[in-house]
Each structure stands twice: as C-alpha cells, then as structure tokens.
Amino acid sequence: MxxxxxxxxxxxxxxxxxxxxxxxxxxxxxxxxxxxxxxxxxxxxxxxxxxxxxxxxxxxxxxxxxxxxxxxxxxxxxxxxxxxxxxxxxxxxxxxxxxxxxxxxxxxxxxxxxxxxxxxxxxxxxxENGRHQPWFRKAKELINSGTIGEPYYTYLAYRRRMSLPVADFGDQNFFKTMPKLVIYELGVHYLDTLRYLYGEAKSVFALTHRANPELAGEEVATVLAKFGTVNAVMDMSWASLPASTVKEWVSYGPCVIEGTEGTLHLEQNGRFRIIRDTCEEQIEFPKNSEFLAYQNAIQHFADCLLTGKPFETDGKDTLKTMELVFGAYDAAENNRVYEVGKDISRLA
Amino acid sequence: MxxxxxxxxxxxxxxxxxxxxxxxxxxxxxxxxxxxxxxxxxxxxxxxxxxxxxxxxxxxxxxxxxxxxxxxxxxxxxxxxxxxxxxxxxxxxxxxxxxxxxxxxxxxxxxxxxxxxxxxxxxxxxxENGRHQPWFRKAKELINSGTIGEPYYTYLAYRRRMSLPVADFGDQNFFKTMPKLVIYELGVHYLDTLRYLYGEAKSVFALTHRANPELAGEEVATVLAKFGTVNAVMDMSWASLPASTVKEWVSYGPCVIEGTEGTLHLEQNGRFRIIRDTCEEQIEFPKNSEFLAYQNAIQHFADCLLTGKPFETDGKDTLKTMELVFGAYDAAENNRVYEVGKDISRLA
Missing domain, CATH: 3.40.50.720 (NAD(P)-binding Rossmann-like Domain)
Structure with missing residues (x-):
C-alpha cells in the first residue's frame, strides 16, 4: 500500500x-x-x-x-x-x-x-491477541534460545466462576446462547498461541462438559493436542471455583512450559519464573501488561498496513487455528481423536 | 476362613x-x-x-x-x-x-x-494403596454427601525431577528398563482411585513422551478419561522441574475435584481445602499421613481375611483398573481413544 x-x-x-x-x-x-x-x-x-x-x-x-x-x-x-x-x-x-x-x-x-x-x-x-501477550513473546524467545532445552510439555489453565451458581458473563451474556463456547471463545487463544510457539499441531482431542444446563454450549473443557514433540494440555472452565490462592488475575491464567533443561512458569498474578536445575530467575512484567496484548496486535496490524509486511494471523493462517478449534469439538462430540489435515472433511 | x-x-x-x-x-x-x-x-x-x-x-x-x-x-x-x-x-x-x-x-x-x-x-x-489415602477416603465422603454438588472434573498431577538431567530412581532403578513406565507405575494409582471415587470409566485417552532417551518407557504422560459425567485429567511427569513453590511432598501430588457447588483441593503439602461460594474450610491431616495408605490397605487385607468380607481390589476388580492402564497405552500408541469394554480385544 x-x-x-x-x-x-x-x-x-x-x-x-x-x-x-x-x-x-x-x-x-x-x-x-x-x-x-x-x-x-x-x-x-x-x-x-x-x-x-x-x-x-x-x-x-x-x-x-x-x-x-x-x-x-x-x-x-x-x-x-x-x-x-x-x-x-x-x-x-x-x-x-x-x-x-x-x-x-x-x-x-x-x-x-x-x-x-x-x-x-x-x-x-x-x-488474535493471545500470541501478542508480552510473556508469550518472551517465552518463545527463551524456548528458541534453548534456555529450557527441548520443550516437551505445555499446560495452559483457566478456571473462573462465571456460569455457576448463576450464569453471568457480564457484558458478554450473548455467550449463554452460543452452541460452542469455551473452546471457541477461550481455547482459540491457546491454540493460536501454541501454533505461534511450536508450529502446526498433529492432532487434537477434547473432553467437554456443560455444568450449567441453561447454557447452550460447554463451559468446561480439557483439550489435549500434539505439537511436534510437545504435548499440550488446555484446561478451561468458566464454571469452577478456582483452588488457586493467587487472587490477582491475568487474561490467560497460569501457564507452564517444560523442557529437558528447565521450566517456564507464568503465574496467575503475572509472575514469570525461569526454573532450571541450578538457578531460578524471575522476569517482572509491568502490572496490567496483559492489556498490551491488544495494543500489540493493533500495532502489528497498523505496521503491516503501512509497510506491506504480512500479518501473522491473516485469514489463511487462521484457518489452521480454526481447524484445531472445530477439530476439538469434533473430537469431543465423537469421542475420537481429530487428526489435522486428514480429518478436515469432517468439519463444516 | x-x-x-x-x-x-x-x-x-x-x-x-x-x-x-x-x-x-x-x-x-x-x-x-x-x-x-x-x-x-x-x-x-x-x-x-x-x-x-x-x-x-x-x-x-x-x-x-x-x-x-x-x-x-x-x-x-x-x-x-x-x-x-x-x-x-x-x-x-x-x-x-x-x-x-x-x-x-x-x-x-x-x-x-x-x-x-x-x-x-x-x-x-x-x-493398591492409592484409594486408601486418608484424603481420598475423605474426598469420597464429601462427594457422596453432596458438599460440592455434582462433580464434573478431577485433576491429578505429579511432577518430579527424577529422569533428568540423569535418570535416578534410587532404589527403583529397575524403572529404567521398563517398556511401560509412568502410567503403569504411577497412573495405575490415579486410575484405581478414580474408579473408587466415581465408578467405572467409559473411555481413556493419553499422550506420552520419553524425555530421557536412555529410558525404555515413557516418563511423561497426560491421561484424559471419562468417568460418567466427570472428566478426569491425570498429568504425570518424572522428568520435569516442578513449578510449584510448595516444597513439601505427598505421594500423589496435588488433586483438584470440582463440582457445581464447590471445589476440593489437596495441595502438595497435604493441606486439604473445601472451597465453596460462601465459605472455605480446611481439613488437617497429620504429617506423613500419606503412609497411612499402606497401613490402611494392609489392615483391609487382614480384616477381609479374618471376616471373610470381599477385598476392594481383588483380581477381578483390578482387571478393570488394568484395562484403563493398558487402554491408555493403546490410546497413546495409536493416537486413538480407547473405549472401555468395546476395545478390550486390542489389549494383550
């Protein structure tokens, strides 16, 4: 342009x-x-x-x-x-x-x-702002520089009490009538972020649950996906009383990334720890830096329009993320693993 | 007798x-x-x-x-x-x-x-001592009495650094040559305990990983199983540097049980919390009460011999636990959900 x-x-x-x-x-x-x-x-x-x-x-x-x-x-x-x-x-x-x-x-x-x-x-x-969270940018940099050796496991969790005892999603009460809910709305961030960190997934599986029968869709889901040699667990609930004693909140919940030489741990309060056999470091992100995710995604859009460089999450790229989202639903509905690419004809 | x-x-x-x-x-x-x-x-x-x-x-x-x-x-x-x-x-x-x-x-x-x-x-x-842990006995009592409403989710986790940077299982170094490792040795406790809490499973899926190439079997695994309406996640690793700041240790790691009216949380240091919308209680178990699990299993064996009453975990009962163990391996090897009963012909 x-x-x-x-x-x-x-x-x-x-x-x-x-x-x-x-x-x-x-x-x-x-x-x-x-x-x-x-x-x-x-x-x-x-x-x-x-x-x-x-x-x-x-x-x-x-x-x-x-x-x-x-x-x-x-x-x-x-x-x-x-x-x-x-x-x-x-x-x-x-x-x-x-x-x-x-x-x-x-x-x-x-x-x-x-x-x-x-x-x-x-x-x-x-x-897609998930991948633009400052800590996921930092995590990718640390993974790529070998800080934790070969990564093999990632855990992304979100548990918040919103659909019980009474469903109240605040300004997003349209969630109540959506036939696909927590994987579609929240899981999509995790799946896109995992693609950002590790490349394309091989397969995805999910178990879902609707705790509040007044909802159209599921508000509890665990998604298990293979990204190369990394096994990723996305463990989501909008129904649950969280057991965490950390009362502060970040948009994406805690995250654990494990490799052969160490573990990266983002706590719910934004504390980011690099744990290795010999030492532990901590990276401080400014308070509310989760909101930088939106800012950074928007800046990326503007930069790409001004320079002509490609968007990270253009339509074609997002096809791969949405294949994982709908693949997870296909897996949950049929209690059957969804294989990326191979099973795509099953999706609407 | x-x-x-x-x-x-x-x-x-x-x-x-x-x-x-x-x-x-x-x-x-x-x-x-x-x-x-x-x-x-x-x-x-x-x-x-x-x-x-x-x-x-x-x-x-x-x-x-x-x-x-x-x-x-x-x-x-x-x-x-x-x-x-x-x-x-x-x-x-x-x-x-x-x-x-x-x-x-x-x-x-x-x-x-x-x-x-x-x-x-x-x-x-x-x-099988897992189900005899005092806190799982207490958890079952609380679930059955409706303290947390309808349970829908259980998370059982274990992450301990033993196979990396050098594999050292101490007195159990025979683990190194076992072709089936962490699900077989540790997951079996979780699967039996879940059967004790919820009855029989419908299906099981697993992703496994071998982080230390010198091992014969896998030391990292996530198992996802359906027990009625309860989705259970068993998240195990003998390779990982744990992110938990709780330094004390219980045999079975932390456990979270969620229901429509509350959450039960066993922390790694044995603190057992009952979290509800209106209040939070805490049950104190004596230090080292994890070892009561062995004691209680053994007492159960002696009691049953003396009175003639049935063992909880006799051979036939254990067939159902082992079907889940081997079903999880079948699932991981074939990247395919194992359906209890239906897929049993696939197991050796």
Whole structure:
C-alpha cells in the first residue's frame, strides 16, 4: 500500500461492547492511526465509547457509517455470527479488515471471508491477541534460545466462576446462547498461541462438559493436542471455583512450559519464573501488561498496513487455528481423536 | 476362613526393596498379624529389613522360604514381571496372596492369576494403596454427601525431577528398563482411585513422551478419561522441574475435584481445602499421613481375611483398573481413544 507517511491511517470500529474498550485503548496508543467513527446497534454504548475515547462520529448502522466515511480500514468487534456480513460489505468498499476472534462459526464462513477479501484486494487480519501477550513473546524467545532445552510439555489453565451458581458473563451474556463456547471463545487463544510457539499441531482431542444446563454450549473443557514433540494440555472452565490462592488475575491464567533443561512458569498474578536445575530467575512484567496484548496486535496490524509486511494471523493462517478449534469439538462430540489435515472433511 | 481369633494371622514377605519398608511398617501396626520371614534375591537387603522390623527368618529364595514356613498368606513386593511365577507357587501351597501393584505386565497374566488363585481356593488382593489415602477416603465422603454438588472434573498431577538431567530412581532403578513406565507405575494409582471415587470409566485417552532417551518407557504422560459425567485429567511427569513453590511432598501430588457447588483441593503439602461460594474450610491431616495408605490397605487385607468380607481390589476388580492402564497405552500408541469394554480385544 502506497501512502503518504505523514497522513494517518483512518479507520472505523463496529461494536462498542466488552472488547471495544481494549481495542480503543490500543488505537489511542497507536500514533499512526485515527478512529473516525464508531457504531453499535445499541447507540448509547457507542456514544459512551465515543465520549471515552474522543471519537467524532457515532452510528447505530454500520452501512450508514460506511456510506459516510471512506476509510483505510474497519475494526470489527462484534460477536462472531455477525462477522461475515460485515466483512462482505467492508471488502466490497475496499476497506482493509481487522476482525475480532473467534473469526467464524464454521470453516466454510472463514473460507468465504478469505476468498472475498482476496478478490476485493483488501487485507484481512484476525485480531488474535493471545500470541501478542508480552510473556508469550518472551517465552518463545527463551524456548528458541534453548534456555529450557527441548520443550516437551505445555499446560495452559483457566478456571473462573462465571456460569455457576448463576450464569453471568457480564457484558458478554450473548455467550449463554452460543452452541460452542469455551473452546471457541477461550481455547482459540491457546491454540493460536501454541501454533505461534511450536508450529502446526498433529492432532487434537477434547473432553467437554456443560455444568450449567441453561447454557447452550460447554463451559468446561480439557483439550489435549500434539505439537511436534510437545504435548499440550488446555484446561478451561468458566464454571469452577478456582483452588488457586493467587487472587490477582491475568487474561490467560497460569501457564507452564517444560523442557529437558528447565521450566517456564507464568503465574496467575503475572509472575514469570525461569526454573532450571541450578538457578531460578524471575522476569517482572509491568502490572496490567496483559492489556498490551491488544495494543500489540493493533500495532502489528497498523505496521503491516503501512509497510506491506504480512500479518501473522491473516485469514489463511487462521484457518489452521480454526481447524484445531472445530477439530476439538469434533473430537469431543465423537469421542475420537481429530487428526489435522486428514480429518478436515469432517468439519463444516 | 475359620480360625481361632486368639491366634495371629501369619505371613511371609517377598521383596526387601523400596515398597517393603512401607509394607513392614504397616504389618508392624497390624496387631492381628505376624510376619514370620522375609526373602530377597539380595539377602543383605532382606537382613536389613529383618533387623529393622524384628523378622525372625531371612531367605534369598522364596521357594526355600515357602518350604520352611506354612503360613496364612504371602505379601509380594517385587517388580511386576516376577509376580505371576510367585503367585502360581503361593496358590499351589494354599497361601492367600497380597501382591504389589502394578499387578501384571499384561491382561493375560492377570487373568491367569485370577484363574489359578480361584482354582486353588486362595484369596487374592492387589495392594493398591492409592484409594486408601486418608484424603481420598475423605474426598469420597464429601462427594457422596453432596458438599460440592455434582462433580464434573478431577485433576491429578505429579511432577518430579527424577529422569533428568540423569535418570535416578534410587532404589527403583529397575524403572529404567521398563517398556511401560509412568502410567503403569504411577497412573495405575490415579486410575484405581478414580474408579473408587466415581465408578467405572467409559473411555481413556493419553499422550506420552520419553524425555530421557536412555529410558525404555515413557516418563511423561497426560491421561484424559471419562468417568460418567466427570472428566478426569491425570498429568504425570518424572522428568520435569516442578513449578510449584510448595516444597513439601505427598505421594500423589496435588488433586483438584470440582463440582457445581464447590471445589476440593489437596495441595502438595497435604493441606486439604473445601472451597465453596460462601465459605472455605480446611481439613488437617497429620504429617506423613500419606503412609497411612499402606497401613490402611494392609489392615483391609487382614480384616477381609479374618471376616471373610470381599477385598476392594481383588483380581477381578483390578482387571478393570488394568484395562484403563493398558487402554491408555493403546490410546497413546495409536493416537486413538480407547473405549472401555468395546476395545478390550486390542489389549494383550
């Protein structure tokens, strides 16, 4: 993309719910970008965000917003079932697209997004912030430099009491009606992060459970996946009273990465320890540095638009992450291992 | 069994290695029993145990010991590959049998043990002490009384640095040559304990890894099993530098049991917490109460011999545990879920 570097990239954002606060914090810390307008079906929420972040225009219809603003890109921060329709419209108008995860309820919808953005010649990045967490960037650097020898095991855990005794997901209560829930919404971060750390998975297996019968989907799941020689356990629950005595919270819960020469341990309070036979070190991340994940993903999007370099998580890359997400559901539903590539015809 | 209750049950023990210390502590605390003799191929080890526990006679051949002592029972505490030969001889002489876990390297050997003890009219108990841990007894009581509502998840973990940087299993260095290792030796406790807590499993899956290439078997494994509506994760490693800051140790590592109304948490230092929405309680177990597991299993064996009541873990019961052990290996080798009952023809 050729442009005058003194001009700012201009974008609009669709969705003023939970995620939009993190996005708009990110945009306001990205000097190359300005957000021209925001829209939400609930215009009061859009107005609140506009006033919070100094956005000049507010809409309740994204088409009306598109009609009134010729911009470089659109940031889509609405529930996944709405993505395709918006992406189709944005691509038709030649806007580059940054779209919230999980990208689509089916592989077929994601494939359609890839085709229509390619045909329209617009760039398309899935806003996968998990891999942009500062500690996962640091973990990859430490793994690649051999600090823990050959990695063979990774454990990612999340246990938080939200669906019991009464389901309350706050600003994300649309979760209650989603037929696929915790792997789709949370597990997708872990699966993408594991791909970032280790490359492509060979197979995935999962056991799921719905603890609150009023939910449409599962809020408890354990996913077991093979990434080369690394066995990864993703252990998730939105139902459980956590046993951890660590009361502070990071977005992604604790993480343990083990290798032949040591262990990396991210605690729930953000303490990052490098444990080896002979010594133990600790890396301090600034408080709330989890929110840098959004900031960093957004900065990556802007950088790639300005320089032409590829997105880490473009549509085609995300096909591999979503194959693991839907593969995990296929495994849980059929109580059968999903083999990457080989079993893809089983996915919708 | 009819006997004069004023007489003691008399037994002999085979094996003077690692496990025998726990067994002999157990026997010495069981007033209904006396141990008449001990034998070990390494007679010096047998002599050390004899002197430690006041056992009158020492042998290096179990047949010679059998020839010289007509007893009520034999306690077998040698590696699993040696069990069948000893059990055959003991049954032929009419001795009741308590035999260390894991009971046999194949389902076929266990089936043979069951047939030959039945034909000889002797009683046969597998010394499975995991389920006799005081905290698992307490956990079952709390689950059954509804303290945590409907249980849906259990996590059992063990991570200890023993096979790296140099493999050193101490008095159990025979582990190095065993083709099946951590699921067989450690996982068997978890699988039996889960059966004790929840009844029979529906299916089992596992990923395994050998971190030290000098070992014959795997020392890292994650096993995922379905017990009714409970999804159980058994996460084991003898290779890993543990991230836990709890430095004390219990035999079975930490355990988390989650239900709709609360969580039970056994920490590595033995602290047992009952966590509910409205309150948290703590149960204190005496220090080293993990060793009560051996004591309790042994007392159970003696009680059942004296009263005629059934063993919890007789040969037939243990077939169900070993099906899960070998099913987990079948799953790991073939990267395929093992379905209990349905897939049993795949096991040796």
């Amino acid at each position: 050729e442009r005058n570097m003194s001009e700012k990239l201009r974008g609009v954002i669709i969705g003023a719910g939970f995620a939009s606060g993190f996005h708009l914090s990110g945009w306001s810390n990205t000097p190359e970008v300005e957000i021209a307008a925001i829209c939400d079906l609930r215009k009061d929420r859009a107005e609140a965000r506009a006033s919070q972040f100094g956005i000049p225009k507010v809409y309740s219809s994204f088409r009306e917003m598109f009609d009134n603003h010729k911009v470089d890109f659109v940031d889509i921060a609405v529930p996944p079932a709405l993505h395709l329709e918006i992406i189709r419209e944005a691509a038709a108008r030649g806007y580059h697209i940054l779209c919230q995860k999980p990208i689509a309820p089916t592989m077929a919808e994601l494939r359609e997004m890839i085709v229509l953005t390619e045909n329209a010649g617009v760039r398309f990045m899935v806003n | 009819e006997r004069n209750m004023s007489e003691k049950l008399r037994g002999v023990i085979i094996g003077a290695g690692f496990a025998s210390g726990f067994h002999l502590s157990g026997w010495s605390n069981t007033p209904e029993v006396e141990i008449a003799a001990i034998c070990d191929l390494r007679k010096d080890r047998a002599e050390a145990r004899a002197s430690q526990f006041g056992i009158p006679k020492v042998y290096s051949s179990f047949r010679e010991m059998f020839d010289n002592h007509k007893v009520d029972f034999v306690d077998i505490a040698v590696p699993p590959a040696l069990h069948l030969e000893i059990i055959r001889e003991a049954a032929a002489r009419g001795y009741h049998i308590l035999c260390q876990k894991p009971i046999a390297p194949t389902m076929a050997e266990l089936r043979e043990m069951i047939v030959l003890t039945e034909n000889a009219g002797v009683r046969f108990m597998v010394n």
